[in-house]
Amino acid sequence: MKKRFASLWFRHLKTDWMTVGQPQLKEIPFVLAISTHGKLIANACNVLAEQEGVYPGLAIADAKAFLPSLKVVNERPGLTEKLLYNIAHWCIRYTPLVAIDLPEGIILDISGCAHLWGGEESYLQHIVSRFKHHGYDVRVGIADTIGSAWAIARFGNGNTIVETDKQFDAILDLPAQALRLEATVLQRLQSLGLKTIGSFARMPRTALRRRFGKHLVLRLDQAIGDEDEFIVSIKPIFPYEERLPCLEPICTANGIELALQQLLNNICKRLTGEGKGVREAVLQCHRVDGKIEQISIGTNRATAYQQHLFQLFALKIPQIEPALGIELFILEIPKVEEADPVQEKLWSHRIGLDNPVVTELLDRLKSRDPACEISRYLPAAHYWPERSMKMASSAQEVPTVDWQIDRPRPTRLLSIPEPIMVTAPIPDYPPLLFRYKGEVHTVKKADGPERIEREWWIDKGEHRDYYAVEDEKGRRFWLYRSGHYDDRAPNQWFLHGFFA
Incomplete structure (x- = not known):
């Protein structure tokens, strides 16, 4: 499957966040300032401040000289990282592979995901409209490579989708800054009149490396797809995961049950084909307000029996508060094990609990009351009554000795x-x-x-x-x-x- 990436660029990340919390700031020019060497420096500017000539790095005293009405807000330490971390977690609804791209971006690996929204065009529009609804200005670029998606998002014409294998042509007219180069390399390119990527992209790599260093060659090759580039996801990736986006927000328990049945049907078919079963499962419900409702279950033995897993989840569905509605369901299976073939025995002192009816009953009892402790005991090689048995570690643990049944013992x-x-x-x-x-x-x-x-x-x-x-x-x-x-x-x- 061809790799596809989406780069999200939040041009006014911190000022948008301030405006969301304080709507009155939307009508006035303001900046977030930091103290550097004893003086205040603008670190982020809203749109109105930029239109008046204020830019990041400008001294606040100089900005106030030509814009006395400028409002200055002290920036919180670590604000950028915190905002991007929260946004990245929110973006998990679009793909399980999400990475933070400092200082103002998010990278999504959308390979095999866009079809769930009806294609990349609908996928992109959904992302942009949702962030706009929450008060954030975002520009998105989609391409085969991280480098080209990053370049298109920041230097392209609005929200752009680059067709598969067309990334080289798509970046030729973009400025050299679109390759994520160091300032010294950019200055050298500018001094030679190489202002666009197309002005040097077709030059021999040896000449580029000798004149501008290996980093330029690496970034160019990454952007056009000749060099691999990877992201580090903020969340562990589970090999067994199913996602179900909703055309309309789900607000009822019946709707949640229908979505859960579909997710379980897909995951159980796959597990059955691989001879594996569920030991732990988590259902995440992503609400339209950005919050996540989550319930989880566990089983005593690995199982891929859909109805049993549904019954365990059904006991906890009342805990889910859909609020204005759920727009995405994600079923994760963080723990799977090999599923043994079902044996036609109920209790056996040599085999243990292998009957699925019994283990499913134990699972339901545990799910209904998490405080319920269900234990199984095996015979131990001791005559003293208190030591004549031991607690089993699992339903499948095999006893090492036989029960002593030659003398009466209490229940x-x-x-x-x-x-x-x-x-x-x-x-x-x-x-x-x-x-x-x-x-x-x-x-x-x-x-x-x-x-x-x-x-x-x-x-x-x-x-x-x-x-x-x-x-x-x-x-x-x-x-x-x-x-x-x-x-x-x-x-x-x-x-x-x-x-x-």
């Missing part, structure tokens, strides 16, 4: 055993009664004792004698006595778990 195990008061007839018998949280339970059935010794290589302490008991209401508990019976230590009994 719910307390992380910290809770002390209870019991009445037991003789040392090795289960209790007849026990009190737990103020309630007295009468034991009707019991099984035990099961002695579990401490793992001496890990810690020291008493053994435990466990009993599985059932009370008068059919509720089943897992109790234990710590150490040997001692009538002088009544608080030896603990409740450690509950059976189903």
Whole structure:
């Protein structure tokens, strides 16, 4: 695909920004000034000030001498960089590849993007009209190379589109300044009467390099496409991204859902073809007022199942505030993984969670309540109850040992055993009664004792004698006595778990 670039030049960037915030400045000449060597210098001028002869670099005292009505505003440090950074992020609605071009420009890599707006002419007009609506004067040049687009935007006839492979002819009549050259090189060219690019562009490169240095040759070759030039985007580029511009602003939840379905359909087809699935996804909604609404989802396992991903997003669509409308939707997939073939098993102690129905349920529960913590446990190679299981790192982690199923174990195990008061007839018998949280339970059935010794290589302490008991209401508990019976230590009994 042929590369295409758009160069945006904001001729009055800082003064336009001032006028947007203070509309009364639109009717008076004013400048933004900086202090240099103890005196104020004009650093940016609005259109009215320029028409009166004020220009950047002019001393404020001199400007005031012939224009007493000139308003002077102190410039904020770092204002240019901040404005261009914000504008560049706003321009992401037009392409994912946006770079800042100091001091007054933005570069867009629009390769493969313009057709979404109906072609480059509509694309250019949309950019210009939107910035004009926001109060900014911008000139745009579109060409095959960054250099020619930059030159056309600043020295061409208004907003210009250079046809593919026509950049050489397009820049021949432009002044030498259009090649982004140093002042010393420009002075040398001027002294020799080489005022336009066409006056030296066809000269042998060796002669140009010898007379004017390699930088002129580099800039000339970059402009005509003989030398590559790249931009550094302000935003990481995700290989999986879909964009959907809207002919009319979207203001309803139903419209957002339709746009999301189309984006998911495109991205899921691509992922399925590559054997990959989504682990994280972000939906950006660019509003007409320049603000961005964003929602994101995550999955427990890689999936390219469109309906499941839509259901996760649907839970968060009410969080989106469209305001005056959304004009662009961007679906980014920052994290993808290889998607394993679906296996016909639900639970397996050797395979893990492979059934998509279960993992999709977990995803929906997590999306509905971000504070919800869903954990999976695997058997561990320990006899001591608190250490007999461990938390799995993922739904697909494979256990290294089997669950011990030869002895009864409670469905719910307390992380910290809770002390209870019991009445037991003789040392090795289960209790007849026990009190737990103020309630007295009468034991009707019991099984035990099961002695579990401490793992001496890990810690020291008493053994435990466990009993599985059932009370008068059919509720089943897992109790234990710590150490040997001692009538002088009544608080030896603990409740450690509950059976189903």
